[in-house]
Structures are given as structure tokens and as C-alpha cells.
Amino acid sequence: MIPNLLTGFRVLMVFPILTCIAKGEFDHQMFRVAAMLFLIAICTDMLDGFFARRLHQESLFGAMFDLAADRLLMTPALIVMLARGAFKGVNFIGSPAIYVLIIIVADITIIAGLFMYSRLRKKDPSIEFPRPTPIVKATYPAQALVVFTALLSVRPGIINVFMIASAALTIAAFVSYMKKGGFIFKKGLPIVLAEAANEFKEDPLPAEAADTEKKD
Numbered sequence: 001m002i003p004n005l006l007t008g009f010r011v012l013m014v015f016p017i018l019t020c021i022a023k024g025e026f027d028h029q030m031f032r033v034a035a036m037l038f039l040i041a042i043c044t045d046m047l048d049g050f051f052a053r054r055l056h057q058e059s060l061f062g063a064m065f066d067l068a069a070d071r072l073l074m075t076p077a078l079i080v081m082l083a084r085g086a087f088k089g090v091n092f093i094g095s096p097a098i099y100v101l102i103i104i105v106a107d108i109t110i111i112a113g114l115f116m117y118s119r120l121r122k123k124d125p126s127i128e129f130p131r132p133t134p135i136v137k138a139t140y141p142a143q144a145l146v147v148f149t150a151l152l153s154v155r156p157g158i159i160n161v162f163m164i165a166s167a168a169l170t171i172a173a174f175v176s177y178m179k180k181g182g183f184i185f186k187k188g189l190p191i192v193l194a195e196a197a198n199e200f201k202e203d204p205l206p207a208e209a210a211d212t213e214k215k216d
Contacts, residue, residue, distance in 0.1 A: 001057065002048075002051045002055060002057065003048040003049070003051045003052040003055070003057055003058075003062050003066075004048070004061070004062055004065060006044045006047050006048040006051065007044070007048050007062070007065050007066050007069045008065075008069075009044055010041045010044045010045060010048075010069045010070075010073060011069050011072055011073070013037060013038075013040065013041040013044075013073070014041075014072060014073050014076060014077075016037055017034050017037045017038055017041065017073070017077060018076055018077065018080050020033045020034035020037060021034045021077065021080045021081055021084055021086065021151070022080055022084060024084055024086060024151075025084040025085055028153065031086060031151045031152070031153065032151065032152060034151050035148055035151035035152050038073075038077065038144070038147060038148060038151065039148060041073055042141075042144050042148075045066070045069075045070060045140070048062075048066060049066070060129055063129060063131075064114055064117075064118075064129070067110065067114065067132075068111065068114055070140055071107040071110055071111055074103065074107065074140070074143055074144070074147070075103060075104055075107045077147055078099075078100045078103055078104075078147065079100060079104070081147065081150060081151070082096060082097060082100050086150050086151060087150055087156075087159070088156070089156035090150070090156045090159050090160050090163065091156070091160060092160055092163045092164065092167070096163065099146075099163045099166070099167055102167050102170055102171065103143060103170060105174075106170050106171075106173070106174050109174065109177070109178075110177070112185075113177070113181060113184050113185065116184050116185060116187075117129065117181075117184050120184060120187055130177070130180045130181035130184070132177075133173075133176045133177075133180065135169065135172050135173050135176050136173040136176055136177060138169055138173075139166070139169045139170050139172075139173040142162070142165055142166040142169045142170075143166050143170065145162050145166070146159065146162045146163055146166050149162060
């Protein structure tokens with residue numbers, strides 16, 4: 001219960017964090033406020049895992065909720081930061097937009113994997129949820145460091161180094177995830193596509209409507 005409440009609080013923190021980042025373009029003090037709020041949100045990420053283990057409240061839902069909450073915080077924050085000039089002066093392989101794109105692609109893959117896993121589990125509850133590897137666990141703190149230091153307007157050269165390290169970890173984590181959980185996409189994608197196709201199929205006309213068409 002407590003771990004999921006902490007995770008839910010982290011999701012709610014997304015809105016004030018994004019609001020402060022959006023205002024930071026015209027008032028840089030708001031970037032610092034966003035950094036403090038972001039730090040609080042990151043602390044809940046550490047605490048929910050701690051309490052889950054300490055209180056023996058670890059669950060599949062909690063693991064999936066925690067992973068989704070991490071991505072819902074990270075990607076929107078990076079996108080708004082890029083739009084509002086929080087990465088001004090940072091030259092990551094030519095543009096910080098490339099770094100943000102790397103994170104977006106990785107996060108979309110994770111969210112898609114969570115969705116497909118949920119569909120697969122409905123058909124086969126015995127399917128095991130791929131637990132994160134050590135390199136995956138190291139990736140999120142590295143990404144958070146980029147966000148936090150950029151919001152505090154640390155020297156662009158330092159942020160650039162953090163971006164390079166974070167991007168390398170993200171790519172390595174992506175490969176690790178796909179090796180360990182690639183079966184989810186192989187099995188889940190056909191199911192999702194089939195369900196989507198069924199949604200677009202035209203529903204049969206009700207009996208009364210069919211009779212009316214025949215009379216016309």
C-alpha cells in the first residue's frame with residue numbers, strides 16, 4: 001500500500017514539475033524550483049522500493065506501476081526542458097535534442113512493453129515479468145542527474161558529460177531489456193495488432209436497423 005502511494009505521489013508531481021519548467025524560460029528561478037520538486041520525486045522512487053522490500057509488499061502491479069511512473073516523469077520533463085531552453089549551451093553530438101530523442105525512443109519501448117505484457121498476462125498468467133538488470137537500474141539515476149543539473153544551470157560542459165554517460169547507459173539498458181524481454185514483443189505484438197484490427201471492424205447492424213435497410 002505505502003509503496004504504491006509513493007509511486008502515485010511521484011506521478012502527481014509530474015504536473016507541478018512541468019509547470020515550473022515551462023515558466024523557467026522567462027523566470028530562471030522556476031528552473032530551480034522544478035529541480036527541487038524533481039529531487040523530491042526521485043526520492044520517492046528510492047523510498048517506494050525500500051518500503052516494498054521492508055514491508056514485504058512487493059508485487060507485480062507495484063513493479064509495473066513504478067516503471068511506468070519513472071518514464072512518465074522523465075520523458076515529459078526532458079521534452080519541456082528542451083522546448084524551454086534548459087539545455088542552452090549543451091552540445092550533445094551537435095544538439096541536446098538527439099539525447100532527448102534517445103530517451104524518448106527507449107521510454108516508448110518500455111511503455112509499449114508494459115502494455116503488451118499486460119495483454120499477454122491476461123491470456124497466460126504464468127508469463128514472468130522481466131526484472132530489470134543492474135545496468136537498467138543504473139540508467140534512471142544517470143538520466144535524473146542530467147535533468148537535475150540542467151535545471152540548476154550547471155556548466156554546459158559538465159551537463160554534456162553527464163548526457164554522454166546517460167545516453168550510453170540508456171542504449172546499453174535498451175539492449176539488455178530487449179535481450180531479456182524481447183519475447184514480450186514477439187508474442188504480444190500479434191495479439192495487440194489482432195485486437196486493434198477487431199476494433200476497426202464494422203459492428204454488425206442491430207436487427208431493427210437491418211430490417212429497415214431491407215425495407216428501403
